[in-house]
Amino acid sequence: MNVGFLRVLLNPGRFFEERMQSEPSLKIPALIAFIIGLIGAVSAALTANMIIGLLPAEAQAFGPVMVAFTVVGAIIVGFLSWVIYSGVFYLLSMLFKGEGSFKRTLEVTGYGLLPQVFGGIIGAAFLYRVISSLTVPTATSPEQIAEVTESLTNLMMTDPLMQVAGLVGILFVVWSANIWIFGMKYARNLSTRDAALTVGIPVGLYIVYTLITLTGWL
Amino acid sequence: MKLFHLFLLSLVCIVAAIAAPASAGPADLTVTSSAIDPLVLMKGDTGTLSVEIKNNGAESVTIRSARLYGSGVVALSDSYPSVGDIGAGNSKTFTFTVRADAGEGTFYPMFVLDIQDGGNLRYPIPVQVEDTPLTASVIGKPDAFSEGRTADITVKVGNPRPNAVSGVQVIPQGTGFKATPTGAFVGALPADGSGTVVFNLTPTAETDVTFQVVWRNGINTHTADLALPIVFGEDKRQADPVVTNVEVVPEAGGYRIVGDVMNAGLEAARSVLITPGAPATPTDPYRVYVVGTLDPDDASPFEVTFRADANVTEVPIVVEYRDSDGNRYTTTTMVEVGGMAAPVKDSEGGIPVAGIIIAVLVAIGVVGAIYYSWRRT
Numbered sequence: 001m002n003v004g005f006l007r008v009l010l011n012p013g014r015f016f017e018e019r020m021q022s023e024p025s026l027k028i029p030a031l032i033a034f035i036i037g038l039i040g041a042v043s044a045a046l047t048a049n050m051i052i053g054l055l056p057a058e059a060q061a062f063g064p065v066m067v068a069f070t071v072v073g074a075i076i077v078g079f080l081s082w083v084i085y086s087g088v089f090y091l092l093s094m095l096f097k098g099e100g101s102f103k104r105t106l107e108v109t110g111y112g113l114l115p116q117v118f119g120g121i122i123g124a125a126f127l128y129r130v131i132s133s134l135t136v137p138t139a140t141s142p143e144q145i146a147e148v149t150e151s152l153t154n155l156m157m158t159d160p161l162m163q164v165a166g167l168v169g170i171l172f173v174v175w176s177a178n179i180w181i182f183g184m185k186y187a188r189n190l191s192t193r194d195a196a197l198t199v200g201i202p203v204g205l206y207i208v209y210t211l212i213t214l215t216g217w218l
Numbered sequence: 219m220k221l222f223h224l225f226l227l228s229l230v231c232i233v234a235a236i237a238a239p240a241s242a243g244p245a246d247l248t249v250t251s252s253a254i255d256p257l258v259l260m261k262g263d264t265g266t267l268s269v270e271i272k273n274n275g276a277e278s279v280t281i282r283s284a285r286l287y288g289s290g291v292v293a294l295s296d297s298y299p300s301v302g303d304i305g306a307g308n309s310k311t312f313t314f315t316v317r318a319d320a321g322e323g324t325f326y327p328m329f330v331l332d333i334q335d336g337g338n339l340r341y342p343i344p345v346q347v348e349d350t351p352l353t354a355s356v357i358g359k360p361d362a363f364s365e366g367r368t369a370d371i372t373v374k375v376g377n378p379r380p381n382a383v384s385g386v387q388v389i390p391q392g393t394g395f396k397a398t399p400t401g402a403f404v405g406a407l408p409a410d411g412s413g414t415v416v417f418n419l420t421p422t423a424e425t426d427v428t429f430q431v432v433w434r435n436g437i438n439t440h441t442a443d444l445a446l447p448i449v450f451g452e453d454k455r456q457a458d459p460v461v462t463n464v465e466v467v468p469e470a471g472g473y474r475i476v477g478d479v480m481n482a483g484l485e486a487a488r489s490v491l492i493t494p495g496a497p498a499t500p501t502d503p504y505r506v507y508v509v510g511t512l513d514p515d516d517a518s519p520f521e522v523t524f525r526a527d528a529n530v531t532e533v534p535i536v537v538e539y540r541d542s543d544g545n546r547y548t549t550t551t552m553v554e555v556g557g558m559a560a561p562v563k564d565s566e567g568g569i570p571v572a573g574i575i576i577a578v579l580v581a582i583g584v585v586g587a588i589y590y591s592w593r594r595t
Contacts, residue, residue, distance in 0.1 A: 010590050160570050164573035164576075171580050172584070
């Protein structure tokens with residue numbers, strides 16, 4: 001496997017300029033999306049495992065099934081977010097008369113997801129730290145399960161460590177956005193300014209939404 | 219010689235008899251006034267009776283004695299022996315100490331003057347005896363007493379007697395309470411007059427408080443008692459803080475309870491403090507929430523933070539307040555926290571220093587990477 005793609009982290013301009021010389025390939029971007037999905041699956045599995053702890057003993061048998069569903073779902077979400085990012089960038093770049101295939105956009109967006117691998121790992125570590133500090137009581141009814149789940153969500157959302165994790169996640173998104181600007185510039189033949197707008201608008205909105213959520217304004 | 223002496227002696231006597239002024243008779247003496255202090259006696263009272271006489275005649279009168287006698291009101295002092303002469307137009311006052319020995323009514327002890335030349339003056343002096351005592355009544359007290367709570371007791375003293383009394387005092391007596399002042403002085407009360415005194419009474423147990431009214435009728439001291447039973451009950455006007463609109467929010471390191479506290483009573487609740495009680499352990503930032511003064515019908519939001527074990531299902535929210543006298547009260551409202559996720563004991567929810575260091579390092583790395591990428595472009 002050619003690991004030269006790691007250059008995209010520090011020198012995305014040169015990297016994508018070189019990539020434009022060859023046909024678009026989605027192998028490595030898909031691998032990156034898959035890894036992000038896997039890391040998300042770890043976080044999801046940790047959370048699911050905590051929720052399973054709520055269930056009465058007779059319902060614990062469904063635990064592995066729930067975890068499996070959660071893992072699969074997280075991987076799908078990993079791929080979906082890749083496609084959604086690409087779609088949004090592709091559509092926005094059309095406003096700036098961007099030229100280039102959607103496959104090329106998928107390719108550069110996938111490479112741009114690479115910093116979020118690190119963000120996902122740090123986020124999962126923080127999540128594990130928070131979850132391991134919780135004692136979860138056993139619930140006996142669906143109402144109690146819903147209530148405790150809501151309580152757990154509140155607990156985790158208000159945990160300072162989770163808020164720090166959110167900020168760290170934003171930093172990695174900013175790093176990704178920086179890569180996407182170079183990627184979209186070459187993939188859709190945009191000026192640097194148009195590429196920055198194409199990437200900056202949706203990413204900026206996403207960051208604002210995340211900050212509002214973290215501060216509890218919503 | 220003997221006959222001569224006898225003749226001279228007889229002559230002197232005759233001359234003396236002829237030369238002596240003519241003496242006034244009893245008809246010329248009159249009782250011009252009489253007075254008794256106190257004006258109206260009570261049974262057993264001692265008073266002073268004064269009688270003034272005047273010689274309206276043209277000649278002096280020689281009085282052998284003056285005395286007072288009678289039943290019901292008896293003289294304690296001796297009679298006046300050998301009073302002597304009262305010149306024409308002169309007055310003289312006789313004072314007797316008397317005591318009311320019988321019951322109520324008007325008595326007429328007899329004042330008697332014995333005249334030297336024969337005859338006497340007899341004059342009945344009216345003396346009124348009435349046993350009506352002063353009255354006392356509680357005209358102000360709280361609806362209910364509480365242990366340790368100071369209450370204002372207003373006592374009104376009235377004088378239904380036909381004469382004025384003096385030195386009126388009201389003295390609370392009994393055990394199981396503290397009174398301020400320990401006694402109140404009203405002073406003189408005229409007939410049909412009244413006076414009001416206020417006591418701050420702090421009961422420590424259910425008891426009877428006796429307000430003893432002490433007064434003087436002349437030189438005689440009398441008392442009357444007014445009993446006030448102290449029974450503890452619920453004051454209908456007292457402050458009544460009610461905790462409502464409670465919301466339990468589990469958070470890292472414990473729980474946060476937000477809600478409203480409202481004063482449903484008719485008196486202000488002062489220095490209102492809200493704290494979570496055991497088994498909860500109060501934690502920062504809201505170990506204690508200070509509301510301050512809550513007037514009737516006022517409401518205030520509050521917020522407390524605490525830590526509790528996972529098996530704790532209910533936590534008491536303790537509202538502590540004082541009344542205007544500084545007495546402290548507490549009310550407790552149980553709040554359910556069961557069914558919520560609870561953090562383990564080693565999670566204090568503090569600032570995650572390690573997390574912040576990591577975030578700072580990441581920020582430096584990301585900024586560096588972005589800067590580097592644009593430098594290489």
